[in-house]
Amino acid sequence: xxxxxxxxxxxxxxxxxxxxxxxxxxxxxxxxxxxxxxxxxxxxxxxxxxxxxxxxxxxxxxxxxxxxxxxxxxxxxxxxxxxxxxxxxxxxxxxxxxxxxxxxxxxxxxxxxxxxxxxxxxxxxxxxxxxxxxxxxxxxxxxxxxxxxxxxxxxxxxxxxxxxxxxxxxxxxxxxxxxxxxxxxxxxxxxxxxxxxxxxxxxxxxxxxxxxxxxxxxxxxxxxxxxxxxxxxxxxxxxxxxxxxxxxxxx
Amino acid sequence: xxxxxxxxxxxxxxxxxxxxxxxxxxxxxxxxxxxxxxxxxxxxxxxxxxxxxxxxxxxxxxxxxxxxxxxxxxxxxxxxxxxxxxxxxxxxxxxxxxxxxxxxxxxxxxxxxxxxxxxxxxxxxxxxxxxxxxxxxxxxxxxxxxxxxxxxxxxxxxxxxxxxxxxxxxxxxxxxxxxxxxxxxxxxxxxxxxxxxxxxxxxxxxxxxxxxxxxxxxxxxxxxxxxxxxx
Numbered sequence: 001x002x003x004x005x006x007x008x009x010x011x012x013x014x015x016x017x018x019x020x021x022x023x024x025x026x027x028x029x030x031x032x033x034x035x036x037x038x039x040x041x042x043x044x045x046x047x048x049x050x051x052x053x054x055x056x057x058x059x060x061x062x063x064x065x066x067x068x069x070x071x072x073x074x075x076x077x078x079x080x081x082x083x084x085x086x087x088x089x090x091x092x093x094x095x096x097x098x099x100x101x102x103x104x105x106x107x108x109x110x111x112x113x114x115x116x117x118x119x120x121x122x123x124x125x126x127x128x129x130x131x132x133x134x135x136x137x138x139x140x141x142x143x144x145x146x147x148x149x150x151x152x153x154x155x156x157x158x159x160x161x162x163x164x165x166x167x168x169x170x171x172x173x174x175x176x177x178x179x180x181x182x183x184x185x186x187x188x189x190x191x192x193x194x195x196x197x198x199x200x201x202x203x204x205x206x207x208x209x210x211x212x213x214x215x216x217x218x219x220x221x222x223x224x225x226x227x228x229x230x231x232x233x234x235x236x237x238x239x240x241x242x243x244x245x246x247x248x249x250x251x
Numbered sequence: 252x253x254x255x256x257x258x259x260x261x262x263x264x265x266x267x268x269x270x271x272x273x274x275x276x277x278x279x280x281x282x283x284x285x286x287x288x289x290x291x292x293x294x295x296x297x298x299x300x301x302x303x304x305x306x307x308x309x310x311x312x313x314x315x316x317x318x319x320x321x322x323x324x325x326x327x328x329x330x331x332x333x334x335x336x337x338x339x340x341x342x343x344x345x346x347x348x349x350x351x352x353x354x355x356x357x358x359x360x361x362x363x364x365x366x367x368x369x370x371x372x373x374x375x376x377x378x379x380x381x382x383x384x385x386x387x388x389x390x391x392x393x394x395x396x397x398x399x400x401x402x403x404x405x406x407x408x409x410x411x412x413x414x415x416x417x418x419x420x421x422x423x424x425x426x427x428x429x430x431x432x433x434x435x436x437x438x439x440x441x442x443x444x445x446x447x448x449x450x451x452x453x454x455x456x457x458x459x460x461x462x463x464x465x466x467x468x469x470x471x472x473x474x475x476x477x478x479x480x481x482x
Contacts, residue, residue, distance in 0.1 A: 065341070120380060
């Protein structure tokens, strides 16, 4: 269903229900990889500037149906895909995504659209080089979200599904459905499952191991600071022209 | 009343029973005279006592401002454009067309998803990907495909609204003038429609002649639909 990534860049994504702690983890990866001298690009679900106003209009007027919601989120993803993911991967960048097509698969199916239909919708995208799935019991996730955030929003709580009149009860039922969809995808897409109930730094240790495995022996685009150093050394010492040789020396 | 049919799985979360209304689609390239014909048909239907609702691409209040805005910039690429149009289409189908059909209206649709697919494919979109998206689309009661030769289209455009950037496919053809570009682009569109004519069971109307001649053919083709409606 998803295409193979044949570009130089690496695609690493985090997935999990709300409150699974994935954003914290990906933020740590971002900082770590940048410091290591890699070119890293980060993209978040639902953040296309082109689609933003339409999503806002739909949410405000509560006019989304499961199909139009699914389509507009796919449009948002497609815009980021065409303007960012694709060129970045081609350039040799590590692309980090906080949520990916799998979020669409999980949420949209929970809302009632067909599994096959929504998988086709995103079939232009690549299967990531690494999918980190943060597995968390429903109760823990609901507790984290309801205690830390202000009132849950209409669509966030899945109020459009008429599961319950109460936002928190609706949120719990909705997240439960999403969790079920995620469980089904673990095998389907080869998710790496992480226990999201463990302390943040312990999870991060496992996460870095998995990322290192993907990046082993890989030479992508360095970041500007590192590339400036490489050029400086090449100028000073014209014999040593091999980029990798110099780059390894900077570590 | 024939049972409601979709091209794919429709809207699985929605129970849609038989729809008493009729969905009449008018398809065809730019400059072929769709809006003129729809206007005539609408007037005639209303005069004859039918309740008519009309719709057309990009008329959804949800997506219209967003699409306009996106088209004005230079960051809108084919996949995003395609999904934007699919959102517009789904929104109108669920919130406008299906409710109107439920209420027994004759719905006249100026273009349907066929035009969207044709334009997408010319911009490099995978034809089967595009078709699968519209698995939620209702199969119309009839698709009237207005077909005219490229020379007819050019005459009408010259004497009508004039050439424009999008209708000439300037975004993909990169030719140095609107005339050559329009000619090439619309020829490719006609090819796409020919592929779809069989696939989607279009009723082809020869639109090279007068407004009246085209209208006469349309009336003949829609008569069985109206007879069924009146049963």
